[in-house]
Amino acid sequence: MGRLRDPAAFLRSLFDAAVAAAQPAHCLPPHLPPPPRGRTIVVGAGKAAAAMACAVEAHWKGPIEGLVVTRYGQKLPTQRIEVVESSHPVPDAAGEAAAKRMLAMVEGLGPDDLVLCLISGGASALLSLPAPGLTLAEKQEVNRALLRSGAAIDEMNCVRKHLSAIKGGRLAAACGAAPVVTLAISDVPGDDPSVIGSGPTVADPTTFADARAVLDKYHVTPPDAVARRLAAPPSEETPKPGDPRLAKAQYRLVATPQASLEAAAQVAREAGITPVILSDSIEGEAREVARAFAAMARQVARWRQPAPPPCVLLSGGEATVTVRGKGKGGRNTEFLLALALALAGHPSIHALAGGTDGIDGTEENAGAIVDPGILARAAAVSLDPRRCLDDNDAYRFFAGVDALLVTGPTQTNVNDFRAILVDAATSPH
Numbered sequence: 001m002g003r004l005r006d007p008a009a010f011l012r013s014l015f016d017a018a019v020a021a022a023q024p025a026h027c028l029p030p031h032l033p034p035p036p037r038g039r040t041i042v043v044g045a046g047k048a049a050a051a052m053a054c055a056v057e058a059h060w061k062g063p064i065e066g067l068v069v070t071r072y073g074q075k076l077p078t079q080r081i082e083v084v085e086s087s088h089p090v091p092d093a094a095g096e097a098a099a100k101r102m103l104a105m106v107e108g109l110g111p112d113d114l115v116l117c118l119i120s121g122g123a124s125a126l127l128s129l130p131a132p133g134l135t136l137a138e139k140q141e142v143n144r145a146l147l148r149s150g151a152a153i154d155e156m157n158c159v160r161k162h163l164s165a166i167k168g169g170r171l172a173a174a175c176g177a178a179p180v181v182t183l184a185i186s187d188v189p190g191d192d193p194s195v196i197g198s199g200p201t202v203a204d205p206t207t208f209a210d211a212r213a214v215l216d217k218y219h220v221t222p223p224d225a226v227a228r229r230l231a232a233p234p235s236e237e238t239p240k241p242g243d244p245r246l247a248k249a250q251y252r253l254v255a256t257p258q259a260s261l262e263a264a265a266q267v268a269r270e271a272g273i274t275p276v277i278l279s280d281s282i283e284g285e286a287r288e289v290a291r292a293f294a295a296m297a298r299q300v301a302r303w304r305q306p307a308p309p310p311c312v313l314l315s316g317g318e319a320t321v322t323v324r325g326k327g328k329g330g331r332n333t334e335f336l337l338a339l340a341l342a343l344a345g346h347p348s349i350h351a352l353a354g355g356t357d358g359i360d361g362t363e364e365n366a367g368a369i370v371d372p373g374i375l376a377r378a379a380a381v382s383l384d385p386r387r388c389l390d391d392n393d394a395y396r397f398f399a400g401v402d403a404l405l406v407t408g409p410t411q412t413n414v415n416d417f418r419a420i421l422v423d424a425a426t427s428p429h
Helices: 007-021 049-059 093-106 136-149 153-162 208-217 224-229 257-270 286-303 331-343 374-380 385-390 394-400
Strands: 040-045 065-071 081-086 114-119 180-185 249-255 274-285 311-320 349-355 367-370 416-422
Touching: 007 257, 007 311, 007 349, 007 367, 007 416, 040 049, 040 093, 049 065, 049 081, 049 114, 065 093, 081 093, 136 153, 136 224, 153 208, 257 274, 257 311, 257 416, 274 286, 286 311, 286 331, 286 349, 286 416, 311 331, 331 349, 331 367, 331 374, 331 385, 331 394, 331 416, 385 394
Parallel strands: 040 065, 040 114, 065 081, 114 180, 180 249, 274 311
Antiparallel strands: 311 416, 349 367, 349 416
């Protein structure tokens, strides 16, 4: 097979397939429970919350009411389930107010009622209710410090759960005698329900001591009130496995990173490109992950292992960025900039990385695309890739060479998607 005529379009088709596989309209309806004899209350949060609410409304047979929270700019029109917008990745007062309303909605429900909880990536920030003795400003301070620290998502959510009055199983515990069915879209490595959205409806195996250890590990000095909260007695812990308050809670994953990778792999096969799914749960510092992936791509190009070109290496998960500079960008653009430097213009290798929610960091792009000529184009416009990487300024680099991947909000989130194409080689060496 000859070389692809449009590698960028091919890579974009894989990204689009991954996102389509996780669209709530497609993946949620088969998992809906039967309507109860009593009331159905819908609550939830996440970047996919509005689309999940729309999918429920379109397929639910019977009366329904409720409230979900999504990110600013991602609201969709609904008829019976209210959609509220709040801030991500740092929580704000709108999310706090919505969380209070949710707890009030589920209070006093009986065994004939049903709470349907819709959870997707981003819920930890969007649904933020400080624990007793804490203020929103104190939670925001800790959140910002953790976002800059390079902490993994499970570590961040361990802390968030222990500073919250609604996460870590507390929402389900508040539902009283009513059964709780959670429908979740996973955006975390390993698809752990206690980590997805900080698990508001599932038992929390972590402890105050674990949360303190995370802050110590990343040298985060919390406000005094946060330190006091994390030193609270075991009686104030989150609900643990076996807690009878969670006995009527069920959990169903409706979309996962692995399913999206498999959808992309099928598109690759149909194009005559061999897909190799490396992992759905890659973690680590973005630039270090990039160096490892560059080595894998070179192995394919030079030695035809683990598959001969044309081949595409697919992966998901969530890399991290320890912010030391003052630039703009997210983990996907940082990964790609480090990858481009490691590949040094290799003539057969192209790559795409993007957040399946359509947002990388705090900018408007989902990610970016790398091709063999990108470093030469950067030099032509006086962009220094090494300096940009050192300043965590990958966004400026890719904007300067017109290589940003911009999709707009996708209304779903199965974490990051990476595809590295090793095109047909001219020789095995």
